[in-house]
Amino acid sequence: MLVVPLAFFALFFGYPVSAIVGRGLFEDGRWHPARFAEVLSTPDTAGIIWFTLWQAAASTLLTLLIALPGAYVFARFEFPGKQLLRAVVTVPFVLPTVVVGSAFLGLLGRGGLLDDLWGVRLDSGVWAILLAHVFFNYAVVVRTVGGLWSQLDPRQEEAAQVLGAGRFAAWRRVTLPALAPAVAAAALMVFLFTFTSFGVVQILGGARYATLEVEIYRQTAQFLDLPTAAVLTLLQFAAVAALLGVHAWTVRRRESALRLVGSAGAARRPRGRAQWALLWSQLAVIAVLLVLPLVVLVERSLAGPDGYGLAFYRALRSPPDATSTFVVPPVTAVANSLGYAAVATVIALVVGGLAAAALARRGGGFFRGFDALLMLPLGTSAVTVGFGFLIALDAPPLDLRSSWILVPLAQALVGVPFVVRTMLPVLRAVDDRLREAATVLGASPLRAWREVDLPLVRRALLVAAGFAFAVSLGEFGATVFIARADSPTLPVAVERLLGRAGELNYGQAMALSTVLMVVCAVTLLALERLRTDRSGEF
Template identity: 75%
Template sequence: MAPPVAFFAVFFAYPVAAIVARGLRDGSTGGWRPGHLTQVVSDPDTLHVLWFTVWQAAASTACTLALALPAAYVFARFDFPGKQLLRAVVTVPFVLPTVVVGSAFLALLGRGGLLDEWVGLRLDSGVWAILLAHVFINYAVVVRTVGGLWSQLDPRQEEAARVLGASRFAAWRRVTLPALAPSVAAAALIVFLFTFTSFGVIQVLGGPRYATLEVEIYRQTAALLDLPTAAVLTLIQFATVTALLAVHARTMRRRQSALSMVPAEQTARRPRGAVEWVLPGAVLAVTALLVLVPLAVLTLRSFDGPDGYGLANYRALGRITDGGTTTATFTVPPVDAVGNSLAYAAVATLIALVIGGLAAAALTVRTGAAAGTGAGAGAANGRSGAEGGSEGAVGRLVRGFDSMLMLPLGTSAVTVGFGFLVALDEPPLDLRSSWMIVPVAQALVGVPFVIRTLLPVLRAVDVRLREAAAVLGASPLRAWREVDLPLVGRALVVAAGFAFAVSLGEFGATVFIARPDAPTLPVAVARFLGRAGEVNYGQAMAMSTLLMLVCAVTLLALERIRTHPSGEF
């Protein structure tokens, strides 16, 4: 637990506390301003923003689960042509900058969009465009998180229930669903946190009528320069996320169980007959409409130059000046942002795997069970009752540690970015001029994905396997290598893919700390979108398409990594 705790204390708690404290203190007297806190919390506008933030996050999560769970089953249990490519493609929306996603859906669903031209229907005037864009972004979270565990569940358990007389649905409800519950809950939590802190999508598609806490924090900070109000809104966001994580941790603690798991390659098969092709066909059709169509619109717009369709937008990316103007958007060619993004994301992924892997290993210990039996065991062996109480204290400590690790997903990226600039400006933590500040900020978002991907699989490993290895003389390290690694190897690859993808597309904090001479792809896209003119918009679409292609190629390469039966990659 020590390295993850130290990492989050230095690079998350300290910067966030620094920026919030600066906002809540009176600049002239240096004292606290509790009256302002009460005023903002009781403001009807604040309550309306909070209600809409929670409502749209819950609705987005429900829609994502409804559409993505069937896809998770298809990817886990069936083999079909192009499966690896499609699984990589559905992850691409998750790493696209949210402002680009909003622009793509505006082109698809707004005035003059494809839907308006074909059937005369517009969806940008209500909340449906926001919900669809959120499903588009988070579709892969459910497919990969739930599908990763589902693909390793032993199908013979469900088959045994069928032999004993259970219907197909009853066998799934009584056997498979309880085994998947922790993974489904983890995916739902991630989706909710990401939509709860939604910024770019709401900014583009919501307009003045819809605003989340994240949008309001940005408006108060960047537009109105009202740091005290922004600090109070950050505290409200933080408190809501903390309460949600506490409920999630308490619920998951009651659902821990060991599962019978097999390699994923042994559970997937080709559909047999026309009837079994119905579900994969329907899932592929929904995936095409939900994921491929917006990506196709984005790609089409990237080729739409000032002189018609062509490569003009891509050629302009190699020049420092843009659109023929004399004012440069970048001090380096924008295409250099591709290399910057890949380098930053690689370092951030390594940090996230180390920190997240250690945290997941610490959380695997079944302290809840130990706490429940500690007092009885102590009495049976003549120990004091205080020893059983200490087990309970350790259990509560670990559960709090679990919730703490998810807080970066529910904390304003604007606050984190400003916090880095305010707090990490003095030795020995003077990172403002160091390139490491970017991957560290990106790793903060990647660590929760590593933990939530590895934890359900690690907790499903039967502890008796480790005990048997220890009895046979294996050291703890060898027991982990021989027992755990072969079972969690695929989950480790999925976690690495998620961490890399999230780091590649992180925008909220990176936009404040990336150096002008080393921009990332999302920052480059945002700079182009922030400048007027069709030329800049076309180059933004070209940069977004490059980001999409880089992500797809990387994820496809990860999809081809498999674990050998011996446990080696």
């Protein structure tokens, strides 16, 4: 059962990454370790490392400060539209980073909403990057911390207050220690996502700011400096591996904390002026920080040269001219993205489903190691993977460089971890005795799976498919290298349009970003409906 996942990751992850890194660090068959010192000792590299760490730490702290009150509101309060609002705050997390960058460019950039109203522009500073990261990761804190907070019995904190502790002291001594593992896990996830940030920094950072991921892209695509890119890739890989190790440790701590506390129906309508004020303040934060950028994105896509209308959307169908960066009308990117994402979803379901089934039935050090391996594509430079595809998969028997399947394969690498993480808990909950009973009654292994496992995991399979489709649709880092000029994806088309001056190019970028946002939002709302309309499978 593990043969297919192992072969897939060996051929389409291990081989391309090792090929591109080897191309940069080996010359004439010899290893050149001095390149590490050459690259790491330059002031530019030190500045990039410092900015990567600094912006990730600042983004994480800012996200926690803004999102923790929201986690409390979703965990403790009941109010109309709560489920819909929970889906709304999760929409930014599944949006492609290119769309996030476009939304904040429309809000904070030249000609953006703040520029039009008050002449304020923040796109040339680091604040746009930090706010975009908060926008992107708000749901991580709300889901991770709020999920645990809703299971803590509020009577423990109330008992401490009865014994004489003040409200803050009771929270600090009772609730905070129970929440600490979840807060740490959320902080580490946010730090990981912002540490490897690419699309947001690429669009909003300009030439002044670059993370390791952005610099890997520049050194590879613009300067063809493979040695520098290889060193930075290994540096990022080591940092991400350390972060994933710490994350795994905090997850184990969080699971232990959940076993020590009871689950209680703690959510209730707000009481008193203070609680209502907190609820309304968080609704205002969500409206300004999460909803407003998306509204501005839609508004900018409709603000044509002759007033509001669909001029930019109609322009997407126009054939390219001599000055265009496209060889086909930009609207073809919509069909391309949907087709690529559909194929990538099928690949991710097959590979991830087989991996989850094997991990659910077996244990041991090898399987734990393989489980960790499945997460590496989320932290490895997507730029390295994409360029590695071009370097490694260009000769028989894997001559795929000119094949359309290359894009879905790269997208599936990102989708597989989501499939595994979604299906594994459900598969582990299936009682083995049901399978054994089916076998005793004469069912073949395939029929036993179809009659026993599939009905129990059908909803998890649909949720996994939705996540794989959403993340495949928005994959940018690897696709920007391997998407052909006559078959661009939506994120690649948006990046190309934003890279050219002119009102028409900007408007078309906003229109394509809006289309991509709507598709991702519809997918997420369907997932939220599946999650809340349960019938016992979860």
